[in-house]
Amino acid sequence: MSVLDRFRLDGRTAILTGVGPGVGEHVAKAYAELGANVVISARSQDRLDRIAAEINALPGGRALAVVADAGEKADLEHLVVRARAAFGPIHIVFNNAAAGVVYARDGGLWANTDDVWKTAMDVNVMATWRLTELTETDMKAHGKGSIIAVQSCGGFTPIPPAVAYGVSKAALLFLVRELAKSQAPHTRINCLCVGSMSPDGHEAEIHKGLGLAERNAIKRFGAADEAVGAAVLLASDASSYTTGSTVFTEGGRVGTIS
Template identity: 85%
Template sequence: MNVLDRFRLDGRNVILTGVGPGLGEHVAKAYAELGANVVISARSQDRLVRIAEEINGRDGGRALAVAADAGERADLENLVARAREAFGPVHVVFNNAAAGVVYAADGGLWANTDEVWKTAMDVNVMATWRLAELTATDMEAHGNGIIISVQSCGGFTPIPPAVAYGVSKAALAFLTRSLAKALAPHTRVNALCVGSMSPDGQEAEIHKGLGLAERNAIKRFGAADEAVGAAILLASNASSYTTGSTIFVEGGRVGTIA
């Protein structure tokens, strides 16, 4: 076998949440290019349609766009049902949806209202739990299930005033390890921690003044496509002996804390 064949995703049916112009779009296109059938979701249907059309316009591309709010169980139930109807049993879930960040301009620490806390936990933690529950029968039946959750440096290093967001991401790290233990050996569960990153590698207006790039060893923002390699690794047989782990693609922000 060619060593690169271990990274192929031929015939895998993948659900991706939070698919937008950054990491989600890049990963969806990469998975499709490697042979997967991808079901992409986000709250914005227009953006999803564009991405699906681009994937389906390629030779062999197979994508389905399903609008869904990752914080709503009914939406996730519909997402899984549509995925099965279109392609069959689910093999991979890529949890990229995120919510609950507050900034100093929003009112500081106490902008973490009850509603913000609820949204952060529903989208950043419960969506992963619910999708694991909803796809468990598929993954146990075929024995090759994979769950990947996108982590944040905020789950490892405090980023006030985004306390609700950080706590939810810290909870996601423990949920990843818990599901890895509970669902083995038929399902592998890992996380991909991304840091200061944007679609094109440029600092977004909303991030200016926070000094995010200066907090990492590489001293720059990352581009979304720089995390694609790690996402492919975790979704493929190339990581067949890896579960309960986190791959860091964050310029060294967490790994080089002094």
């Protein structure tokens, strides 16, 4: 097998959550370009329909859009059933959905209400747990499973007042390590830590004043397509000996803390 062939995803079926303008859209299109059947999900039908149509318009592109809330177990069950019915066994899960961020303008620390905590844990932690359980049979059968949980710098460094979000992302880190141990060798499970990114690489209005770019070694926001290489690596045979690990695409924010 050539080096480039190791990155191919021909015939594999990938489920992606939290797909919208940004990392999810770019990764879905990259997986499709490399030969995967992609099943994209989010809570917005219009957004999903646009992305699926663009993928299906590509030569050999195969995409299915399924509306699903990653924090709802029934939605995830429906998502897996639809994916199997359309394309067969699942090979890849890219958990991109995230929730539970609280900003200072929302009321500070105590804006982390019980509902915020529940949402953060359901979407940021339990979705990975549930999708691992729901796809385990497929991945045991073909032995080429790859589950990727999108991590955040907030899981490594405090970002008050987003306490529920940060704690849930830290919990996700350990969940991935636990699952990597229990699901080997048929499934590899890793984190992809995505830093300050936006669809076009410019600071979003909601982030202004937080100094996110200044905390990075690279001193700028990332463009969403800059996470694609790592997402392809973790999904493909190019990382066949990698599990329980974290790949960072965060501009050096975590790796250069001082």
